[in-house]
Amino acid sequence: MNRLQAKYPGESEYLQAVREVLESIEDVYNMHPEFEQAKIVERMVEPDRIFSFRVTWVDDKGEVQTNTGYRIQFNSAIGPYKGGLRFHRAVTPSMLKFLGFEQTFKNALTTLPMGGAKGGSDFDPKGKSNGEIMRFCQAFMQELWQCIGPDQDVPAGDVGVGGREIGYLYGQYKKLARQYNTGVLTGKGGTWGGSILRPEATGFGALYFTQHLLHHAGKDIAGKKVALSGFGNVAWGASIKATQLGAKVVAISGPDGVCHIPEGITREMIDYMLVMRASNRDRVEDMATRFPDKAQFIAGKKSWSIPVDIALPCAFQNELSEEDAKELVANGCWCCCEVSNMGCQPGAIHYFQNNGVLFAPGKAVNAGGVATSGLEMTQNASHISWTAEEVDSKLHQIMQSIHEQCVKFGTQPDGSVDYVKGANIAGFMKVAQAMLEQGII
Numbered sequence: 001m002n003r004l005q006a007k008y009p010g011e012s013e014y015l016q017a018v019r020e021v022l023e024s025i026e027d028v029y030n031m032h033p034e035f036e037q038a039k040i041v042e043r044m045v046e047p048d049r050i051f052s053f054r055v056t057w058v059d060d061k062g063e064v065q066t067n068t069g070y071r072i073q074f075n076s077a078i079g080p081y082k083g084g085l086r087f088h089r090a091v092t093p094s095m096l097k098f099l100g101f102e103q104t105f106k107n108a109l110t111t112l113p114m115g116g117a118k119g120g121s122d123f124d125p126k127g128k129s130n131g132e133i134m135r136f137c138q139a140f141m142q143e144l145w146q147c148i149g150p151d152q153d154v155p156a157g158d159v160g161v162g163g164r165e166i167g168y169l170y171g172q173y174k175k176l177a178r179q180y181n182t183g184v185l186t187g188k189g190g191t192w193g194g195s196i197l198r199p200e201a202t203g204f205g206a207l208y209f210t211q212h213l214l215h216h217a218g219k220d221i222a223g224k225k226v227a228l229s230g231f232g233n234v235a236w237g238a239s240i241k242a243t244q245l246g247a248k249v250v251a252i253s254g255p256d257g258v259c260h261i262p263e264g265i266t267r268e269m270i271d272y273m274l275v276m277r278a279s280n281r282d283r284v285e286d287m288a289t290r291f292p293d294k295a296q297f298i299a300g301k302k303s304w305s306i307p308v309d310i311a312l313p314c315a316f317q318n319e320l321s322e323e324d325a326k327e328l329v330a331n332g333c334w335c336c337c338e339v340s341n342m343g344c345q346p347g348a349i350h351y352f353q354n355n356g357v358l359f360a361p362g363k364a365v366n367a368g369g370v371a372t373s374g375l376e377m378t379q380n381a382s383h384i385s386w387t388a389e390e391v392d393s394k395l396h397q398i399m400q401s402i403h404e405q406c407v408k409f410g411t412q413p414d415g416s417v418d419y420v421k422g423a424n425i426a427g428f429m430k431v432a433q434a435m436l437e438q439g440i441i
């Protein structure tokens with residue numbers, strides 16, 4: 001850790017993600033001298049390679065814009081590189097390195113053969129027109145196409161990249177590469193190789209995981225109050241499944257504040273989240289404007305200020321601080337499942353764990369998204385498409401298996417489960433074993 005800090009000073013998200021994993025695996029690692037001999041940790045924390053490229057495009061006013069694009073191929077020990085693309089103004093190599101590192105362990109947990117990768121750009125979709133989004137995606141793919149392939153590296157969506165962007169990216173890939181295998185990207189449209197339920201999968205999987213976690217603790221989700229953050233694809237899927245399971249989603253949020261929904265979100269409101277996302281306005285206040293009798297907008301506040309049983313961060317890394325954790329617990333919250341990648345700051349996780357709050361980390365909770373991407377790759381490779389029931393039951397099985405792995409590696413002497421340790425050790429052991437068997441490369 002000290003060596004890494006000296007080598008990459010200022011890469012705070014990356015160092016935070018690595019530290020969490022190394023702290024979790026320390027005891028197990030020390031029981032395996034063969035890992036140390038092969039310098040598994042030193043090799044695992046460095047990405048295999050990083051592509052960085054200029055992306056130049058023309059906006060609606062005719063002005064030339066330049067952004068930076070990246071693809072970080074992190075680890076291929078258990079399969080081809082796999083992971084999303086993030087378009088957000090704050091994207092840096094540190095952010096994508098943390099995401100690629102996390103993705104490696106997350107993908108290992110899914111039980112599917114996928115390595116870890118992440119990519120994206122500092123392009124800010126906020127306020128952009130559909131034409132601008134398309135031209136940016138085309139310019140981005142002009143460089144990316146040479147780095148990817150269905151058996152090589154398969155990007156997908158993440159923050160700022162949904163079905164529309166994947167469509168534009170694939171269109172340009174086809175034109176440049178003259179390859180027509182849709183398996184090169186996942187999260188595609190339903191008529192051209194996309195898996196049914198992929199849009200819902202991250203949120204659905206997170207709720208299946210939460211259900212298993214609650215069941216293991218002798219509790220039930222029905223009737224519980226839930227606060228979500230964000231209103232994008234992940235919060236949308238989580239709202240649908242939480243409501244189906246009988247919980248009440250009483251808060252969603254955006255960069256502008258929180259919407260308090262005392263009686264719980266309705267299907268009509270959930271559908272409206274898609275309209276809000278497509279508008280590129282990035283404002284949750286629009287929900288309260290559209291449904292004034294159901295939702296109350298509180299400017300500048302987070303979802304964590306609303307009293308709930310269960311908190312589900314669904315937006316961005318480090319979105320839940322130690323102060324937020326204290327406020328949640330003071331208001332009666334007893335469970336937090338991280339749906340966003342590294343959504344909780346380390347202080348928040350420690351506060352939850354020291355105060356008896358059931359806590360599970362993003363790499364376990366949100367793995368249903370990439371798992372369903374893996375199922376999309378399988379369908380593409382075998383030229384078939386499964387029904388919603390087939391995909392849903394496979395997703396459910398995968399989330400159950402991830403929960404079991406966490407329990408296996410995270411059960412403490414007092415019988416409680418440390419899900420952070422469990423997820424990190426389970427993912428690490430699988431990747432480390434594969435690296436060991438493949439020699440020093």
Ligand code: GLU
Nearest residue numbers: 083084156157158370373
């Ligand atoms: N961006 C998602 C994640 O963080 C999904 C990646 C994928 O489907 O490849 O896991």
